[in-house]
Amino acid sequence: MPPRLARTLGELRATRYRPRSVKKEMRANLLxxxxxxxxxFPGIIGFxxxxxxxxxxxxxxxxxxxxxxxxxxxxTRLARSLVGLLDxxxxxxxxxxxxxxxxxxxxxxxxQLIAEKGDDTSIAWLSRDQRYAEKxxxxxxxxxxxxxxxxxxxxxxxxxxxxxxxxxxxxxxxxNRGIVTINELPDLAERIQVGLLNILExxxxxxxxxxxxxxxxxxxxxxxxxxxxxxxxxxxxxxKDRLGSQIRTHYPRTxxxxxxxxxxxxxxxxxxxxxxIAEPAWMxxxxxxxxxxxxxxxxxxxxxGVSVANLEVLIASAxxxxxxxxxxxxxxxxxxLSALLPATVGKxxxxxxxxxxxxxxxIDRLLSRAMxxxxxxxxxxxxxxxxxxxxxxxxVIETGxxxxxxxxxxxxxxxxxxxxxxxxxxxxxxxAEIASxxxxxxxxxxxxxxxxxxxxRPGGGGRYRA
Numbered sequence: 159m160p161p162r163l164a165r166t167l168g169e170l171r172a173t174r175y176r177p178r179s180v181k182k183e184m185r186a187n188l189l190x191x192x193x194x195x196x197x198x199f200p201g202i203i204g205f206x207x208x209x210x211x212x213x214x215x216x217x218x219x220x221x222x223x224x225x226x227x228x229x230x231x232x233x234t235r236l237a238r239s240l241v242g243l244l245d246x247x248x249x250x251x252x253x254x255x256x257x258x259x260x261x262x263x264x265x266x267x268x269x270q271l272i273a274e275k276g277d278d279t280s281i282a283w284l285s286r287d288q289r290y291a292e293k294x295x296x297x298x299x300x301x302x303x304x305x306x307x308x309x310x311x312x313x314x315x316x317x318x319x320x321x322x323x324x325x326x327x328x329x330x331x332x333x334n335r336g337i338v339t340i341n342e343l344p345d346l347a348e349r350i351q352v353g354l355l356n357i358l359e360x361x362x363x364x365x366x367x368x369x370x371x372x373x374x375x376x377x378x379x380x381x382x383x384x385x386x387x388x389x390x391x392x393x394x395x396x397x398k399d400r401l402g403s404q405i406r407t408h409y410p411r412t413x414x415x416x417x418x419x420x421x422x423x424x425x426x427x428x429x430x431x432x433x434x435i436a437e438p439a440w441m442x443x444x445x446x447x448x449x450x451x452x453x454x455x456x457x458x459x460x461x462x463g464v465s466v467a468n469l470e471v472l473i474a475s476a477x478x479x480x481x482x483x484x485x486x487x488x489x490x491x492x493x494x495l496s497a498l499l500p501a502t503v504g505k506x507x508x509x510x511x512x513x514x515x516x517x518x519x520x521i522d523r524l525l526s527r528a529m530x531x532x533x534x535x536x537x538x539x540x541x542x543x544x545x546x547x548x549x550x551x552x553x554v555i556e557t558g559x560x561x562x563x564x565x566x567x568x569x570x571x572x573x574x575x576x577x578x579x580x581x582x583x584x585x586x587x588x589x590a591e592i593a594s595x596x597x598x599x600x601x602x603x604x605x606x607x608x609x610x611x612x613x614x615r616p617g618g619g620g621r622y623r624a
Contacts, residue, residue: 164249164281165280165281166277166278166279166280166281167260167272167275167276167277167278167279167281168276168277168278169281170249170260170261170281171261171277175249175261176261177259177261177262179375180244180335180336180337180375180376180377181217181220181377183243183244183245184217184240184243184244184377185217185218185220187243187244187245188214188217188218188243189218191243192214198210198214198242198243199213199236199239199242200239200242201235201239201422202232202235202236202239203410203415203418203419203422204410204411204412204415204418204419205232205236205407208408209236209405209406209407209408212403212405213236213240213405215403216402216403216405217240217243219402219403220402221401221402221403222358222377222378222379222380222400222401222402222403223237223378223379223380223401223402223403223404223405224343224379224380224381224382224393224398224401224403224404224405225237225379225380225381225382225405225407226381226382226383226384226404226405226406226407227381227383227384227406227407227408228383228384228407228409228464229383230409230464231407231408231409232407233341233381233407234292234339234341234381236407237292237337237339237379237381238290238292238339240337240377240379241286241287241289241290241337242286244286244289244336244337245286246285246286247283247284247285247286248283248284248289248335249281249282249283249284250281250282250283250284250335251263251265251268251271251272251279251280251281251282252279252280252281252282253271253280253282254267254268255267255327255331255332256268256327256331256332256334256372256374257284257289257332257333257334257335257336258334259335260272260279260281264334264372264373264374264375266323267323284335288336289333289335289336289337290333290336290337290339291329291330291332291333291336291337291338291339292338292339292340292341293329293338293339293340293341294341294342295340295341295342295343295344295345295346296345296346297345297346297347299346299347299350300350301328301350301353302326302328303328303329304328304329304330304350304353304354305327305328305330305331305353305354305357305372306325306326306327306328306331306370307325307326307328308324308325308326309324309325309326312324312326325370330354330357330374330376331357331372331374333376334374334375334376335375335376336376336377337376337377337378337379338376338377338378338379339378339379339380339381340354340378340379340380340381341380341381342381342382342383343380343381343382343393344382344383344392344393348392348394351393351394351397352394352397354397355394355396355397355400357372357374358374358376358378358397358400359396359400378400378401380393380401409453413443413446413447413450416446416449416450417439417442417443417446420442420445420446420469421437421442421469424469424470424473425470432477433477433480433481433485433486433487433488434486434487434488435473435476435477435480435487435488435489435490435590436487436488436489436586436588436590436591436594437469437473437489437490438489438490438585438591438594438595438598439584440532440536440583440584440594440595440598441472441489441490441491441594441598442469443532443535443536444495444528444529444532445468445469445472445498447528447531447532448468448498448502448524448525448528449464451524451527451528451531452464452502452506452524455520455524456509457508457509457520458506458507458508458509458520459506459507459508459509464505464506468498468501468502471497471498471500471501472490472494472495472497472498473490474497475490475494475497475559476488476489476490476491476494476590479494479559479560480590482560483560483562483563485562485563485589485590487563487588487589487590488563488590489588489590489591489593489594490594491557491559491593491594491597491598492529492557492594492597492598492600492601493557493558493559493597493619493620494559495525495529498521498525499518499521499522502521503517503518503521506521508520526605529601529602529605530602530605530606533598533601533602533605533606536583537579537582537583537599537602539603539606539608541575541578541579541582542575542579542599542603542608543575544574544575545573545574545575545576545579545599545603546603546608546609546624547574547575548573548574548575548576549609549622549623549624550624552624553573553623553624554621554622554623555569555596555600555621555622555623556619556620556621556622557596557597557600557619557620557621557622558619558620559619560619561593561619563589563590563592563593564589565593566589566592566593566596566597567589567592567593569596570592570596576596576599579595579599580592580595580596580599583595583598583599600622603622604622609622609623609624610622610623610624
């Protein structure tokens with residue numbers, strides 16, 4: 159990296175700067191990071207042994223990349239993380255539309271400017287974030303959007319149509335010497351894909367019958383959903399060949415990875431004056447288990463992928479309860495699971511269902527099955543015999559969003575065996591976490607057919623008895 163003191167072409171020539179392509183730049187920086195054992199793609203979790211090695215190989219081979227995978231598999235995040243492999247900043251001819259390298263300009267205006275001013279040509283520095291462009295492919299995109307079009311104002315000023323200076327450049331030329339990402343590439347009309355192929359392979363494009371030479375320097379990333387190949391569109395074969403590496407992404411393969419991603423991606427809007435909301439491990443695991451079950455449910459369409467992460471809604475429900483009850487702490491409870499329904503329905507596409515299995519019923523079955531699975535993994539049922547005996551002796555506990563945490567703490571003190579069970583679950587001393595643990599244990603006993611739950615209360619609560 160040359161010192162960012164050069165402000166003219168003459169000063170830049172005096173440094174050790176030498177032009178190099180984007181792919182060489184990314185390759186060299188990747189090798190440096192790998193040699194230093196640094197984290198290459200911060201925030202990308204669960205791809206260490208699958209996707210990341212394939213991305214590294216593609217960059218080292220100089221391949222453009224097509225990420226193929228369902229929604230919610232971090233395809234766009236992966237593309238954006240590639241910006242970290244660019245230099246901190248690169249020199250450009252000041253005012254250049256095509257980010258022309260001062261020592262290797264491609265635009266006509268930049269070449270003319272250098273010919274006129276020579277070493278006095280002004281130099282600007284382009285940061286790595288300014289060298290990334292992203293476009294969501296839709297059927298209404300035109301060549302003008304991506305490549306460019308004749309600017310009628312420039313023609314009206316007296317220039318000829320054959321003059322390249324009459325062109326108003328689109329997204330791709332303006333990202334010269336950078337990374338261009340096109341999301342959902344199969345949705346792009348095939349004739350537009352042909353134009354894209356031309357500018358990437360032949361280095362020219364035809365605009366209004368005029369052939370414009372554009373020897374652009376680009377690293378191209380595309381993304382696609384496997385279902386798109388057969389339903390909404392396809393990537394034309396020549397363009398698919400131009401995208402040298404097709405890398406298949408996937409969903410998290412373990413509950414632990416799913417939980418880590420949930421914590422990382424959760425939108426955090428908390429204010430310092432808000433009640434403190436804990437995130438009990440069993441509730442996080444429960445949300446992750448719901449997502450995993452949804453990805454294998456025959457009642458849910460798997461064609462476009464299933465990405466369900468509703469931790470924010472669960473946290474919001476706990477916050478709402480804490481504020482209404484005047485508590486300084488809160489924690490998600492089993493009775494908050496009903497809050498997941500509105501957010502989950504909107505993210506899932508159901509298979510054809512009759513009147514006997516509405517969406518709510520399908521999701522309710524997922525919740526119950528996930529709850530049972532997590533309970534079996536975390537709790538030894540035999541250790542709760544003393545708690546069951548207390549219910550056999552006439553104990554009745556009523557839970558719900560309007561029950562304050564102190565009531566759960568009182569039940570823990572008064573119910574034989576319940577305190578030990580809560581402690582074994584790994585809860586802290588917070589009344590809110592204790593309340594969450596109690597509801598988790600009671601619901602688990604109900605699903606294990608050791609307790610009866612009746613008279614469901616609004617908000618997901620209920621009455622537990624023998």
